[in-house]
Amino acid sequence: METVKLQVFRYDPEKDAAPYYKEYEVPVEGTLLNALLYIKDNLDPTLAFRAFCRSEVCGSCSMKVNGKTKLACKTPMKELVETWKGKPLRIDPLSHMNVIKDLVVDIDKPIEKMKTLIPWLVPDPRVVPTDPMHESIIYPEEMKAYRDQIHCMLCFSCYSACEAVEDNSRYRGPFAFSRAYRFQVDRRDIETAKEKRIRYAISGGLWSCVQCQKCLYVCPKGVKPAEDIQNLRGQSVKKGFTDKPGARKLKHFVDWIYATGQINRLYLPEEVYGNKEAREKLTKAYQEMGVEVWEVPKPTKGLMKFRDIYLEILSKENKALELDFSHVRKIDKMVSDIFKADICTIVDRAHERGESAKGLIGKLKELLGGK
């Protein structure tokens, strides 16, 4: 019988001064859960881990194998042995939660955090009949909006893998945002609850997510919290919650890219964080380095056509509203003031002179080479 060594994290806070690893030899057969049950039945009954359904619906047996988050009942031993080429497999409890014993972690905290985001339906009486014998009509197409989120089974894999949880203890966790978002896109949920969820999401670290996408990769059920978080951010901006750095950054990106085809590295700190000195400091620094700086980026080739495409994309995504045209007009004015002409003429003139992006890089190379 083929076997492999598991190095399992052991820690009983009552007895052990510090955690340690204990090695067990297990058959390469079935799933990782089978291997753990094999240990418990044949080698060491004191090993503690959670397991229940055996068939990837209950979410009890999530843990880490050589640092990677896995659902034990969904992880064939053969696959592990092939991936790690027969090397010992180190089994650890999930991260970001206190260890109660061995592979069992305290999941109360993430549940408490989740609760604050109103992860339940608050029915709108205009859509959901109060008469219990009256059916509420839901069309199959509208259910697509939340078809992924409803698979969340509270295994806390994403919470364990999350970068933002690491940095911000108030951060609610990827799954919590997904479970809240599920109701944001449900027609039956009342508008006042939706607005409240946004407020609470912002307070719970909505803008702290660094979009590392780990949650999306570790989810055993195909939920995509990183995407849901982006969508919640979109909703928050649309609802007028624009006073957070994250929201302002989004606004900066959207507006400047529409106006000029690129972001403005000089204005970014000021517009996002209100840092007024940054522009001057940066200008000075760039000049000292011999890098040519413009207060306003030179509009790119084909800008007007680009604007049309950009607008079309935004409106398809139902995000056209996020474009702040008064801001865009201000940028346009800066462009015309600096380049002494209106935006259309500048772009045309720039093209006539053949100052394409390629030319600009060439110019930079010249400058750097010159030093």
Added chain:
Amino acid sequence: MLEYDIVIVGGGGAGLYAALWAAENTILKVAVITKVYPTRSHTGAAEGGINAVLTHSVGDSPEAHAYDTVKGSDFLADQDAVDIMCKMGAAVIYDIAHRGVPFSRRPDGRIAQRPFGGASFPRTCYAADKTGFYILQTLYEQCLKNNVTFLNEWFLLSIIHNGERVEGITAWDVRNGGVHLIKTKAVILATGGHARVYWNRTSNALGNTGDGTAAVLRAGLPLKDMEFIQFHPTGLAKTGILVTEGARGEGGYLRNKDGERFMKRYAPEKMELAPRDIVARAIQTEIDEGRGCGPNGDYICLDLTHLGEKRINERLPQTREHAILYEGVDPVKEPIPIAPTAHYSMGGIDTDKLGRTPIKGLYAAGECACISVHGANRLGGNSLLDVLVYGRLTALEAVKYADDAPETNPSFAKVKDDEKRILELMEASGKEKMPQLRRELGEVMMKHFGVFREESSMKEGLEKLYEIKERAKEVKVYDTSKKFNTDLISVLEFLNLVELAPAIAIPAVERRESRGSHARKDYPERDDKNFLKHSVIKLGEDGSYQLSWKPVVITKFPPEERKY
């Protein structure tokens, strides 16, 4: 000591729905104690759907649903209870839909329904192939919304009553260790089934060990119809993990080693969609008579290949995933090896049509209860309905009772007893190893009380069960720590199974007829003259099992031959 007005034991479908209805209808103090976090309960594994006649189910009626249920039960179900359940179907479906359960919908936006085994109309409402999962998640959300108190990872030990009314329970706090007395006026048991008694071959989760049912038995209270255990026809051959009835509902074929669709010899009309007991027996017969597939001829093939990849992916995604993961077979390309697997306990805690036990304030709902709405065989899609209807009814009964009931005064003696019992387990000889004994228990149950049963074999089996019960006294708990002692929990669960096993075996021996899931080779016919009655079993003062019988409630549907 903890103190509540109503304590619900179990956080699955029945427990959560009871908690929700109790929380919304009273200011009494309600708590749910559950040995796993609620969303991990086994309701989440229910795939196929939930039966109900809805307002748009043209041509169908609650009466037709009741008839199908009674016929499916082989006329052992109590018809007054079945009547209640079927009439409440639409009300509970709309209620949970309004709370957010994402039922699959028809193009016109109404709840979709599909055909299921033993039903005369397509009345099974579903949410893809994860109906139970979505119901469980939604109920949990709604409980959070209503601020329900949860004691998560607490294990029920004993029920305290004074012979008339319930006074409290004792429970082990898994996380911190320690036996606690919980004083309460009413207790709703919603602890699930006990099919884990067939340890080596079951579709059940690791913890479906009948903890509530065993506690009732230990409390000297009656269990009913325990001989009836449903074998699901299609469990994966290697692990017993379930392949949903939906696989046959979508058009899957069952084939023996000759490639023959053998169901035509057993249920020519309904074929693969005959009720579960009939299909399970057909499969077992094919295997027993040497027409099984594989090198050992010990399984049958569930053929979905003709459905095509697209349909399988759309309608049966979980089935495909499980077949690949646990059986190493892709159903798109090859048939799935399957065999019957112990699945559902029709029998359980003896209650009346409203879920009340003989003890005031003590109720049971869901799989742990025997109301009885499933009689000798449950129809697919009726368990989720049972869970919701009786979760809700027992909650309302408990509220009504606890509202007026005087304070209780449970004695600490039970705590001392339980503490002593646990200490003894830790100090036992260890001559017997629990995992080994548990495997033996599973083997005995499967061999002597499996799909087919026979007097001499069952008597032999019963002797072995008594022997295992004796040997179980030598089982030791090796982990002596207080915190999260899963060794202790496993042993307590095992001991519950050991206590329940004879309660299944004894009435199985005494019921000398074949009815529903109880199929006897020596008595192949149903015998209404002698056995149209419920078996009732309880423990006497001396610890012996005492069997008695009680009549079946028959209202509208007189027993008739059961043909499909």
